[in-house]
Amino acid sequence: MSFRTITDDRPLRLVIVGAGQMGRTWVEAVAGSRLAEVAGVVDLDEGAARAAAPPGAAAGASLGEVARRSAADAVVDVTAPAAHLPVTLEALELGLPVLGEKPLAATLPEAVKLVRAAEQAGELFVVSQNRRFHPGLWRLKREVAALGEVGLLTHQFFKAPHFGGFREAMAHPLVVDMAIHNFDAARFLLDADPVAVYCEEFNPSWSWYAGSAATTAVFEMSGGSRFVYTGSWCSPGLETSWNSDWRVSAAGGTATWDGIGEPQVEALRPRAVATAEDYPGDDLRGSLAVFVEALRTGVEPMNECHDNLRSLAMVHAAIASAETGSRVRVDEVLAAAEG
Ligand SMILES: NC(=O)c1ccc[n+]([C@@H]2O[C@H](COP(=O)([O-])OP(=O)(O)OC[C@H]3O[C@@H](n4cnc5c(N)ncnc54)[C@H](O)[C@@H]3O)[C@@H](O)[C@H]2O)c1
Known part of the structure; x- marks a missing residue:
């Protein structure tokens, strides 16, 4: 599938949605990367979002508001599986590419809905299967x-x-x-x-x-x-x-x-x-590197949502x-x- 690329030569500004255990791990992984930076953190629990956000990053309970305030380039959806559908849908509707934690969605019909939404939006949607890396x-x-x-x-x-x-x-x-x-x-x-x-x-x-x-x-x-x-x-x-x-x-x-x-x-x-x-790096670093490379080049990456649908x-x-x-x-x- 073809998707919008981001060719500017600078770290991507990411909003991490979901400030639970894995969301905090993602914040650390992105903070330690030269490819991207944490521009914002979102959680239903605003206090959890604020606690997880690095200094200078926006934090809040609304993805739309935090994405706008932080001039986000892309979203990392690290919410609980039941929230993958609404959160990734909202990100795609905002015109933002998504790197989503596994599973693609809580059910297969929901996963199909997200794959179709990515096609319609023309935005990249990749599922992070970090254990491949x-x-x-x-x-x-x-x-x-x-x-x-x-x-x-x-x-x-x-x-x-x-x-x-x-x-x-x-x-x-x-x-x-x-x-x-x-x-x-x-x-x-x-x-x-x-x-x-x-x-x-x-x-x-x-x-x-x-x-x-x-x-x-x-x-x-x-x-x-x-x-x-x-x-x-x-x-x-x-x-x-x-x-x-x-x-x-x-x-x-x-x-x-x-x-x-x-x-x-x-x-x-x-x-x-x-x-x-070319080994892209361990664990979350590998997932992030593959996502960023795809956004830069327009070349479909492994675990692009159509491909990941077959794993789900x-x-x-x-x-x-x-x-x-x-x-x-x-x-x-x-x-x-x-x-
Ligand atoms: N790849 C891995 O090794 C690995 C390991 C653990 C978890 N995960 C995945 O990461 C995701 C999160 O898991 P976790 O263990 O961090 O769960 P968690 O329950 O600790 O955290 C989930 C967070 O999402 C927030 N949330 C829920 N719905 C939301 C919404 N609509 N908008 C904003 N925030 C919302 C919750 O408030 C909570 O803080 C799951 O998809 C899980 O499968 C992956």
Whole structure:
């Protein structure tokens, strides 16, 4: 999709909306960057916005007012998922590009609405999937590409966090709030899109979450590989890293990654592994760099909203499968959301 560019050679003036835990992390990340600066902070709780705003930045409860007062170039939407629709819609209507925290929106129809709104506004809307920006994952991707056709990617995520707040009240906390990262990273790693899924979601008896905190899903991916995801958010003991444990079984050998260090590889024969591509930086810095580069150049970035819709569709196809007990095609779930 083509979108308006901002070619001035100066740091972008960003308004961060949502001054919760992740919003404050974004304020720090932007403040530490040469690509952008925090021009304003917005939250329903005006006190929280003021407390999070760096000296000299505007703060308030109204995005329109803070954006005008701070001469904003773009918005970072770090509100709770239920607010992604109204906040990103308002930003696009104000004529501002948006870098939104995952998930794109709380539901797939809402996500489709935002993608259409970005098209209509002619503004860039990118979803920040910061867990793509890990040097180990980029290395694993190069190693896997050199192993030939992939048969199976298995992915295990086991953690036991006590968050409190919205996650403990959600119906599908693991799949909606966390597995979106892993599903998106699997698409990135395999350079493949989801075709269909069979999923079982459940809540272990000792879980402190109201909704399903444990899940196993088997995805058929384009090209014929299978991505098998198993995760739990109430799994104390021998926890995995936040980036999970990965194993890729390919025609030419196997690669594993613990989500922290360097991948391990056993190949059948010597092969050429590509040298490092332009790595945009770790975590939020990578997300921000990709967003700013796209605004400068007009080149569609990874995780542009049309692309990210396919990662979110994996989440909602998995939920539909768990609810119906049947294998679900991802294109049918997307078509239903498009109405
Ligand atoms: N990428 C990651 O690693 C990561 C980690 C944590 C959270 N997140 C994402 O970041 C987002 C925020 O999560 P959090 O943990 O900071 O939540 P949080 O509940 O701590 O903060 C959300 C903030 O948004 C504000 N808010 C809600 N609706 C608003 C609206 N309409 N206008 C302005 N402000 C509004 C709330 O007042 C609150 O301060 C979520 O989408 C979450 O999934 C991402």
